[in-house]
Amino acid sequence: xxxxxxxxxxxxxxxxxxxxxxxxxxxxxxxxxxxxxxxxxxxxxxxxxxxxxxxxxxxxxxxxxxxxxxxxxxxxxxxxxxxxxxxxxxxxxxxxxxxxxxxxxxxxxxxxxxxxxxxxxxxxxxxxxxxxxxxxxxxxxxxxxxxxxxxxxxxxxxxxxxxxxxxxxxxxxxxxxxxxxxxxxxxxxxxxxxxxxxxxxxxxxxxxxxxxxxxxxxxxxxxxxxxxxxxxxxxxxxxxxxxxxxxxxxxxxxxxxxxxxxxxxxxxxxxxxxxxxxxxxxxxxxxxxxxxxxxxxxxxxxxxxxxxxxxxxxxxxxxxxxxxxxxxxxxxxxx
Amino acid sequence: xxxxxxxxxxxxxxxxxxxxxxxxxxxxxxxxxxxxxxxxxxxxxxxxxxxxxxxxxxxxxxxxxxxxxxxxxxxxxxxxxxxxxxxxxxxxxxxxxxxxxxxxxxxxxxxxxxxxxxxxxxxxxxxxxxxxxxxxxxxxxxxxxxxxxxxxxxxxxxxxxxxxxxxxxxxxxxxxxxxxxxxxxxxxxxxxxxxxxxxxxxxxxxxxxxxxxxxxxxxxxxxxxxxxxxxxxxxxxxxxxxxxxxxxxxxxxxxxxxxxxxxxxxxxxxxxxxxxxxxxxxxxxxxxxxxxxxxxxxxxxxxxxxxxxxxxxxxxxxxxxxxxxxxxxxxxxxxxxxxxxxxxxxxxxxxxxxxxxx
Numbered sequence: 001x002x003x004x005x006x007x008x009x010x011x012x013x014x015x016x017x018x019x020x021x022x023x024x025x026x027x028x029x030x031x032x033x034x035x036x037x038x039x040x041x042x043x044x045x046x047x048x049x050x051x052x053x054x055x056x057x058x059x060x061x062x063x064x065x066x067x068x069x070x071x072x073x074x075x076x077x078x079x080x081x082x083x084x085x086x087x088x089x090x091x092x093x094x095x096x097x098x099x100x101x102x103x104x105x106x107x108x109x110x111x112x113x114x115x116x117x118x119x120x121x122x123x124x125x126x127x128x129x130x131x132x133x134x135x136x137x138x139x140x141x142x143x144x145x146x147x148x149x150x151x152x153x154x155x156x157x158x159x160x161x162x163x164x165x166x167x168x169x170x171x172x173x174x175x176x177x178x179x180x181x182x183x184x185x186x187x188x189x190x191x192x193x194x195x196x197x198x199x200x201x202x203x204x205x206x207x208x209x210x211x212x213x214x215x216x217x218x219x220x221x222x223x224x225x226x227x228x229x230x231x232x233x234x235x236x237x238x239x240x241x242x243x244x245x246x247x248x249x250x251x252x253x254x255x256x257x258x259x260x261x262x263x264x265x266x267x268x269x270x271x272x273x274x275x276x277x278x279x280x281x282x283x284x285x286x287x288x289x290x291x292x293x294x295x296x297x298x299x300x301x302x303x304x305x306x307x308x309x310x311x312x313x314x315x316x317x318x319x320x321x322x323x324x325x326x327x328x329x330x331x332x333x334x335x
Numbered sequence: 336x337x338x339x340x341x342x343x344x345x346x347x348x349x350x351x352x353x354x355x356x357x358x359x360x361x362x363x364x365x366x367x368x369x370x371x372x373x374x375x376x377x378x379x380x381x382x383x384x385x386x387x388x389x390x391x392x393x394x395x396x397x398x399x400x401x402x403x404x405x406x407x408x409x410x411x412x413x414x415x416x417x418x419x420x421x422x423x424x425x426x427x428x429x430x431x432x433x434x435x436x437x438x439x440x441x442x443x444x445x446x447x448x449x450x451x452x453x454x455x456x457x458x459x460x461x462x463x464x465x466x467x468x469x470x471x472x473x474x475x476x477x478x479x480x481x482x483x484x485x486x487x488x489x490x491x492x493x494x495x496x497x498x499x500x501x502x503x504x505x506x507x508x509x510x511x512x513x514x515x516x517x518x519x520x521x522x523x524x525x526x527x528x529x530x531x532x533x534x535x536x537x538x539x540x541x542x543x544x545x546x547x548x549x550x551x552x553x554x555x556x557x558x559x560x561x562x563x564x565x566x567x568x569x570x571x572x573x574x575x576x577x578x579x580x581x582x583x584x585x586x587x588x589x590x591x592x593x594x595x596x597x598x599x600x601x602x603x604x605x606x607x608x609x610x611x612x613x614x615x616x617x618x619x620x621x622x623x624x625x626x627x628x629x630x631x632x633x634x635x636x637x638x639x640x641x642x643x644x645x646x647x648x649x650x651x652x653x654x655x656x657x658x659x660x661x662x663x664x665x666x667x668x669x670x671x672x673x674x675x676x677x678x679x680x681x682x683x684x685x686x687x688x689x690x691x692x693x
Contacts, residue, residue, distance in 0.1 A: 055526035162615055192383040193553060197597040197611035204606075219526065226599040226607060245605045261601070263531040265556030268601045276531050281482070281496060 005312030051228030118154030243320035379562035450488025
């Protein structure tokens with residue numbers, strides 16, 4: 001990919017979220033548009049953690065925001081339990097949103113500084129109380145306890161907590177409405193190393209305890225590997241590679257995935273360090289390259305890559321799909 | 336001052352203290368930091384936010400706000416750096432010793448062409464003419480791997496990507512042929528593929544020019560791959576310092592061990608349960624007279640609460656500030672007694688599975 005295609009969609013009854021040919025454009029003035037997300041297709045089954053990984057400008061956060069309609073969808077479908085969220089408006093949209101909650105990168109600025117943290121957590125319940133059932137102090141206490149913030153600090157305001165504590169409060173707020181899907185957008189990137197592991201473990205615990213399905217967005221390949229069952233690798237608004245986490249990390253097939261794995265300070269053993277030597281100029285998203293969007297930086301690119309957009313294809317019979325004209329041959333034992 | 340023997344360090348820091356008076360009390364940002372840096376070597380200073388690593392760097396560069404209270408010795412090539420700063424000596428900071436900051440956008444002037452910004456350094460410090468300086472700016476951009484340097488000198492910072500901006504900053508830092516480059520989180524604001532290029536570039540420049548480098552980072556992976564020596568800071572102190580190999584594979588300080596254990600690694604299995612460090616870093620206002628890591632440490636004994644442990648060992652060798660170091664008999668004894676008690680002397684619960692290399 002840095003291409004299109006639907007081969008990666010799964011035909012299962014427990015698909016909770018299906019994103020099909022999602023396109024998000026932003027106006028950039030003078031009738032130009034930023035092609036933030038271009039024909040992105042993937043699905044998430046119930047109870048799964050899907051990791052979306054890529055560098056800045058790849059569209060990973062925009063995909064997440066489009067799913068809960070924080071940005072407008074230009075084209076494509078977002079099917080949640082079979083319903084297309086792309087077309088929902090007004091009250092219909094409002095009724096779906098409690099089921100899909102989000103936590104953000106900057107834990108402090110995503111909390112209202114003037115409100116007590118107890119009220120921040122309770123906000124959703126206060127709005128939805130009648131529809132979701134009665135709620136009480138106990139519910140807030142329980143949530144605070146679950147995320148590891150002492151309930152007696154409920155009357156404090158966000159600035160009185162550390163970044164890690166604020167992220168816990170953000171998680172409690174997201175969980176208050178009993179969502180089915182939790183979208184985590186770079187949830188540990190702003191935290192200190194010693195706090196990251198606490199939050200990652202907490203997310204795993206909350207996932208188990210509340211039966212969540214998680215969309216986990218990060219630029220950090222080690223973090224994504226740790227939390228995800230399945231991974232989407234994105235580049236410049238397109239999907240490069242999708243597959244089970246074990247597949248992607250043990251047999252990375254797309255040259256961009258390999259470049260990422262080779263660039264991290266302690267490179268993955270499955271790639272050669274030299275594969276990280278791609279140019280450092282990301283092409284413009286207002287005028288993306290033709291064919292495969294990665295071809296301008298790709299060490300394996302040939303003429304066809306600049307002309308024809310690759311379509312995702314399954315590799316052997318593994319849960320592994322790549323859109324590339326020249327994927328790196330990987331030994332598939334099960335072929 | 337007499338010429339230094341070849342074995343003398345280029346930079347030597349002894350018992351550096353930095354305090355900031357604030358409304359809430361005095362912040363003890365740096366509490367007795369000592370290290371040596373030799374010609375041509377890279378020292379990584381690793382720590383989390385609030386550990387004092389950036390304040391240490393800014394002290395060296397004389398960039399602290401006036402309110403800061405500094406004590407201790409900083410010697411560069413036999414010269415007293417703090418005295419140079421007090422005398423407002425020109426052409427030392429930015430010439431002999433330069434610095435690259437985390438965010439290239441804030442260290443560049445947004446309304447000035449990048450070529451002119453580099454040229455400005457050359458004109459001020461080296462007295463180059465305007466045209467000479469602009470020519471040299473193009474050469475410098477070429478050295479730092481900027482594509483089409485002749486065109487780039489006429490561009491403004493906002494016209495460049497983050498990676499290219501950081502190359503401009505590095506070019507400026509190199510302009511006066513410094514012998515010491517201090518890089519403060521130079522790649523934290525850029526993507527991994529760009530990070531690799533920038534770190535490769537810094538390595539190459541250091542080797543080609545025989546520069547010394549202080550690399551300040553929160554990323555243990557970066558420190559591991561790029562440094563000869565590593566100093567780990569916690570709560571304003573160096574708690575362990577050694578050559579990179581020793582520090583990562585035969586560490587003694589429980590904080591170093593816990594930090595390395597808590598980060599997810601690319602070759603860990605999927606859904607590997609992480610081993611976080613409990614609690615959070617201490618306040619730097621009125622710190623208690625005890626090991627700052629003791630409240631979070633699974634080895635902590637009552638003597639850890641009786642005073643701040645000194646960094647033991649000779650400067651330049653493996654040093655650590657811990658009474659019950661990991662990987663030693665004392666450490667193992669501390670761990671097993673804490674496990675048996677189910678709690679450390681500082682009141683931290685210890686479960687059977689947590690940590691401990693022994």
